[in-house]
Amino acid sequence: MRGSMDAYRVSCARMVIKAVADRGQPQRAAVIALATAIVESGIQNISEELVQGDLGLFRMGPAWGSTTQRTDAAWAADAFLDKMISLYPDRAWVTAPVGEVCQAVQGAVHPGRYQAQAADAQIIVNTVWPHVRRPEGVASVYGVLPDGRLTYTAIDAASGKRTSGPVLSAKTLGFTPKAMATLNADTLLVTESGTAGKLYRIDVQNVTGTLEFATPVYLGSGYTHDLLAYDGRYLFGITGDALRRYIITVAKPALADITGNTLIGTGFTLKTLTATGLGYILGTTATGALISYKIMGAGLWLRYQLRATTWQVFDHLLWPGGGVYYGRKADGSLYRYFDIYPYDGDGADVSGQGAVDTSGWTQTLLSAQPGTVTRVSTMPPAG
Known part of the structure; x- marks a missing residue:
């Protein structure tokens, strides 16, 4: 593959390697999978059927799964x-030739082709x-219900399962909120709807x-x-299409x-806005684009x-940190995404991780505490 590993192939390789790491398997499993992908597809996710209907990184035939499944790099891996x-009980694949x-x-x-690519x-x-890296930690998410009460929900970053909440407040904010940002575990900034632009x-x-919260x-x-x-460090605010930055x-x-x-x-001109790291913001547009800014x-x-x-x-x-995104739909569902390299300006390594909940997220505002999700510092040992 010398001279052939362009950004697209690298992103495909990342997906395979991430699938191995997410299962706690050693590097050798990734080597075996990638050697196969080199031979079968040149590490390209083939989306148009080849001979006998083969698709995807591993040129899987229809017996493996649906078209959607076989062209989903994570599913195929x-x-x-x-x-x-x-096929190899007791992890015999660890010592068997690649x-x-x-x-x-x-x-x-042609069975002899694979070893040459090891x-x-x-x-x-x-x-x-x-x-x-796999994310770890708990995503802390605050929200405001239509009646003005606050909510708190904790989500395990690795599994996407709620570990706490939603916890509701008994009292309301006392004003109609317009926008919200979470500063830390116990501090929120909320603006009031209206021409005065009051900040609380x-x-x-x-x-x-x-x-419970103070007045x-x-x-x-x-x-x-x-x-x-x-x-x-920075608070970002958008009014219309104008972006302002403040230092806190x-x-x-x-x-x-x-x-x-x-x-x-x-x-x-963003429909949604979050911050993904110092000096980085992320948002979506009404036409469906996902945009990152430095x-x-x-x-x-x-x-x-x-x-x-x-x-x-x-x-x-x-964005609670660690490469994890959460997107809330108008139907109250919340979906999780993972970005292997959040600051590379490339969306090829952003992958869907499924739904946290398919309903129930009825808040009018949502905001995650920054930095609550991290990445593990080590991976499973090489095998």
């Missing part, structure tokens, strides 16, 4: 691993493996059993933003602690289109 493990295992899974007409597969795995700080006191602290006016997001210097800011009011620029200062930013279509279904986008 899992199916390959399932068969490999079933080419032999590939052939056992594929049943190819060295290239190993090089690719050695390069990508250290950068593939909400101090959360408890999220166990019943969500909202009025900070000031002029915050007429339709969307808010916080990256751990303390955990529970007063108005004097919100400084550096900077107009970054216009043209930010914000460097007034009039200075980089724009990356991660997806061109299909993301218009989400009315809220959340």
Whole structure:
């Protein structure tokens, strides 16, 4: 594969390697799978049927699964691993020659081709493996119900299962909120709907059993933003298509602690907004594009289109850290995504991870605490 590993092939290889890592399998499983993909497809996700209806990275025939399944890189890698493990009880595939295992899974007409690609597969795995991480931690998500009560929900980052909540408050905010950003575990910023653009700080006191919060602290006016997001240092706000950035210097800011009011620029016509890291924001458009921005200062930013279509279904986008996205649909469902490399400006490594819930997320506003999801620092040992 020397000279052939372009960005697309690397993204396909990442998906295979991630599938191995997510199952807790050693590097050798990734080498076997990639050696097979090199031979069968040149590490390309074939979407048009070849001889005998073969599709996908491993040129799987119809007996493997549906067209959708076989062209889903993560599903295909899992199916390959399932068969490999079933054919080699007691993990005998760990010590068997790479080419032999590939052939056992594929049943190819020319069995000798796989072993020759084992060295290239190993090089690719050695390069990508250290950068593939599974998320860990708990995503902390705050929300506002239509009646003005606050909610708190905790989601396990690795499994996508709710571990707590929704926990509801007994009292309401006392005003109609317009936009919200979570600063930390017990501090929210919320703007009031209206021309004055009043900004409040909400101090959360408890999220166990019943969500309790102190009387909202009025900070000031002029915050007429339709969307808010916080990256751990900067507060971003969009009004119409204008993006502004503020600096927040303390955990529970007063108005004097919100400084550096900077107009970054216009043209930010986003339907949703979240922050994905220091100086990075992410949003969707009404036409379905998923857009990432690196914000460097007034009039200075980089724009990356991660997806061109299909993301218009989400009315809220959340980022708790660690490469995890959550998208809420108007029907109350919440879906999880994972971005292997969140800051590469490339959407090829963004993969759907299924639904957290198919209904029940009826909040008018949602915001995740930044940095609650991390990545593991080590992966399973090489085999």
